[in-house]
Amino acid sequence: MAAAGPWPGLWVVVVALLLLLLLLLWRRRSGGAGRVCVAVLGDLGRSPRMQYHALALARHGREVALLGYLQSRPHRDVLRCQNIRLVPVAELSGLRVGPKLLQYVLKVLVQSVQLLYTLLRIDQPSYILLQNPPGLPSIAVAWVAGLCWGSKLIIDWHNYGYTIMSLSHGRSHPLVLVAKWYEKLFGRLSDYNLCVTDAMKKDLWVNFKIKAVTLYDRPASYFKETPLDLQHNLFMKLAKDYEPFRPRAVSPGAESSAFTRRDGSSGSVLKARDRPALLISSTSWTEDEDFSVLLRALEDYERFIEEGAELPALVCVITGKGPLKDYYNGLIQKLHFKHIQICTPWLEAEDYPLLLGSADLGVCLHKSSSGLDLPMKVVDMFGCCLPVCAIHFECLHELVKHNENGLIFRDSQELAKQLKMLFLDFPSLEGKLASFRENLRVSRQLRWDQSWDRTVLPLLGNRE
Template sequence: MAAAGPWPALWAVVAALLLLLLWRRRRAGGGGRVCVAVLGDVGRSPRMQYHALALARHGREVALLGYLQSRPHRDVLRSENIRLVPVAELSGLRVGPKLLQYVLKVLVQSVQLLYTLLRMDQPSYILLQNPPGLPSIAVAWVAGLWWGSKLIIDWHNYGYSIMSLSHGRSHPLVLVAKWYEKLFGRLSDYNLCVTDAMKKDLWVNFKIKAVTLYDRPASYFKETPLDLQHNLFMKLAKDYEPFRPRAASPAADRSAFTQRDGSAGSVRKAGGRPALLVSSTSWTEDEDFSVLLRALEDYERFIEEGAELPALVCVITGKGPLKDYYNGLIQKLHLKHIQICTPWLEAEDYPLLLGSADLGVCLHKSSSGLDLPMKVVDMFGCCLPVCAIHFECLHELVKHNENGLIFGDSQELAKQLKMLFLDFPSLEGKLASFRENLRESRQLRWDQSWDQTVLPLLGSRE
């Protein structure tokens, strides 16, 4: 008779583990404690930091769990109710084929994350960011069984759709990731998502009921006073060429660069203060920055052909895997009237930069077509008009010809830049009109939105 193999023993171990978990499970307690978790860099996860700050504001004890690569916002660091729980980022798993490396990474991350979750004080809720959801959703669910905690998933996008950018939608890993998110996503107690389009998709395709919590700007995203603009530019000048005072540089005159009253007169390529163009990115495959670079080349050509346009200082902020690639492309450009730099800014300086800029550009193209770029939300909080590349549900945020413009390719973006900056820095024209519309919109801020949407889910403190 053939041996039964290892499967009966394996299933016995799984059954024993589940029984142990069910036996260990206790009624939700934890004294109102909440674990806010992201299997990524906490400093580059603003929405999860906002969750932590909102919970702390309501007297909850918060364990903010994730990679501690970039410094979180100082409000997070100063809060007495927020404790950072570091998870070490894995590196060096480069043995064997890529598929084996990925499987090993998932297994090690699972053990590492579960160990971290089970060592902390019992939480009443685990609030988890997705993506990345593999393996964090399953691990958080197991930890929730152990603690008797309720699991809340905050759906920013789908992990499988991001994977499909590299592998294609029919790749086995992508199909497994989609099945995984669908299965384990249903085990959550509550779900948040970032758009109404995603809310509908979660229900139609995953049978997951979610509540839409739009990204909203924090209170410190606002227009920057001139003195703070000047201080920021002087700070940036220490490290970045476009901000260094130089007689031949269009960005040399700091007082002109921070001038907003339009008194500089007609701005031509030879003089006047430059316009400050800002974009931000994670330098990933869902943003094609060659679109912006080609548009800037066209803008340069417009100036050379005699168009009365200001010089540009273009600042692209962020960290990510494709940064070196795009920096290589930038170095090959030969632009006389446009200067580009790609800094990583401290959390406190980023809102100051947006509040000092004249126009924002967004190249985020959602992998699922269902999420919205938080960078645009932050720009709108600073009353900064935006040119954004089109995708399916962008209209939930950017209103074409009202608070910005939507473009389809580099040529259309270049024409929009030319049109917006022709009368710069006059207080007349489209750019000024968009800014005024943003000022008058009196946007809902994060704290107000969170209190209306998330707080009722948490109920009273235990």
């Protein structure tokens, strides 16, 4: 007799899914006034835009169910908000049955049941606001739940799932083609759509026939330049775990952190010229960011110093969690710099804005898989009046204005030359770096709450 194999498990999943659908239909009722489900099939702590959505809705009196994985702690404003209830989704692991394709199918089916069950448990919402990607299976499940609840579905398009998948499999892989068909089909079933750039808005209409409204990422109010006392407290906190921030004696009987006030004015014990420059980047450590570009640029920067260039030492901080972190940490450990220190911490949500507001320059290596989204890390840096060097891709000009609020580069050599040019007069208030920072200060950028109220609130109409 042939082995039973994994297929009976598929029928169990299908039957469970049908039973959940019947139960959801049975529970359908009128109501849901003032309630919104904000959902992402990902880590809530690393989904700042969805946290911002939840806070904006709560500010307008909505009851919010914020649904997703609880791997990292969300911002304390979310945790303290009485109108926001966290709805955890258990992350799947251990589905190692049969070939990889079968594993993927099983995972999607199990996630469908799991997500639908979780949506079933919350109070009926009037809207389901869903992040895409990841959209498989969350778009279809959210649409089904909305159909049964009588809720309207809003998709917030951050990128395309199929283009991210193509980084590993290639554009012509069957899974990628199925994912594209899926996003196109179910994306059309939404009631409203938001997206992050005008380029994506155009692409959604031309290729998917989906009408969307552009809601640019904007910095939250707590992204701003960090006062000296808060910088000092942050560096002392980081010094407990990270060598580059350890205090050092700078004069007889005096000790301070490795960093001082950006302008070197009175009040700092360490002469500004003697302190290292603080370079910061953040990442999810995924395939759409090649950090070997930055590492090669730092090797060139070290060579510039060894050849006699009057450049400050660098402390390079790369924050974030993700699948490729161990790989890049392995590369970093093989580097032997005399004038550069690199650390890769994971910061609490409240500490990240403080570090950005204390830094001298940001670096962005995000290369959009679709060429249609913008890096939120740069938005946050600009909120802190922190200039950036960002790697080029198609619609980056919607955010980074070359030679105005930062510089755009195409390879490691160009980045190294930009670092040298920007830091040659560090920390003078007369150079390019200072000019970029001043341009950011006077630009008076729109903040998230203002942008959200103008763009999203009209979609919701009067409170139901």
